[in-house]
Amino acid sequence: MSTISTDICIIGAGPVGLFAVFEAGLLKMKCHVVDALPQVGGQLSEIYPKKPIYDIPGYPMVLAGDLVQNLMQQIEPFHPTFTLGERVEEIEKLEDGSFKLITTDKTEITCKVVVIAGGLGSFEPRKPAIENLENFEGGKGVAYMVKDPEFFRDKRIVLAGGGDSALDWAIYLADVAKELTLVHRGTTFRGAPESAAKVSSLAEEGHMKLLLKSNVTQVHGNGQLESVTISPDGAEGYQVEADYFIPLFGLVPKLGPLENWGLELEKSAIVVNTVDYSTNIPGVYAIGDINTYPGKLKLILCGFHEAALMAQSAYSIVYPDKKFVLKYTTVNGVPTM
């Protein structure tokens, strides 16, 4: 457990959350950013890193992944801090008007202002429909992400999936695990051809097992995973001993805990006042894809604009005694922190 104290805590490291760091930084407010994903960039990194974007002012064309890199460079002078791979679960308003946020890994963040830039919600693993799977979640043998590969050293691992992340982790873990099996329902891999070829050769050389046209259909164990049942297409299943089962079927966005924070919602989006993108809870703002108001457009550009107005308003909460006079960055230059 760790405790962090900051002026503004931004929930969501998508493009809008990242740019909010810049807008806050110009006004000398310090930001901490939390994201459920292990990397920054939100939808741009998770769904379409290689897609060109044409509607960012000043860029005739920019790849989504490059835009994220540039945003990171742009906010560097403000030294934001990050908690990645953890989802914010709870928000609590403290007596002095500040907030305490708690993540899935029990990280605590105290701040004067909360900015929700949660996009479509947090990206959650797509889970296979296997009975009792949830009984083994949370360190009891079923994991949906490989955060630290060393954790799996000398373990017996069954991976499932046919996409790039299943292939990439199979290649990596083949060296680390005691026994590794990759189970894939299809017969071909459409991921990067080099990775598919590498997995085939690792399997031929006996460094891992590759089971095609098969599914993991059951998980077994007493409080801790002991084995899984693998069922080949149309045939009887058989049990294989396993310490860890890691299904890698991609991610889906879910609103998740956000729904329970007492915010006014409309069709899974947070209702805001367009004067400053504040929510119904004083001190909590919502910007980017997660908010809604008449005329809302889900565009990066619009989220950037919202971040600028939010920062002006948040200033009066972070510095209640100072009167802010708007100047252009060309007048002040880009201040650092």
Add this chain to the structure above:
Amino acid sequence: MQDEITLYVENEAGERIAVPAPTDMGLSLMEVLKANEFDILATCGGMALCATCHVELVQAPELPEASDDELYMLENLPNLREGSRLSCQIKITPDLDGTVIRLMADH
């Protein structure tokens, strides 16, 4: 030419809900489902990038084959069925009249 067809969405209880779909607007099956407020996310807006518009074709005519991009997404899904498709990749044409689908996407 028929400019409106009827599709059927089969729910878990096996009931079929009739959904009218215009054929002269170049819509995709995903767009028709969204317009009728079925519970699908369609996060990527029809680019075969998110698989949140996954459906199973229960009864349907022969359709053009799925592209490699679509197959790649489908292969990644844990709940793939024989008739699985991404609804955003299916154009509404008169041939689809009477098609029965099930919504398969998690949300």
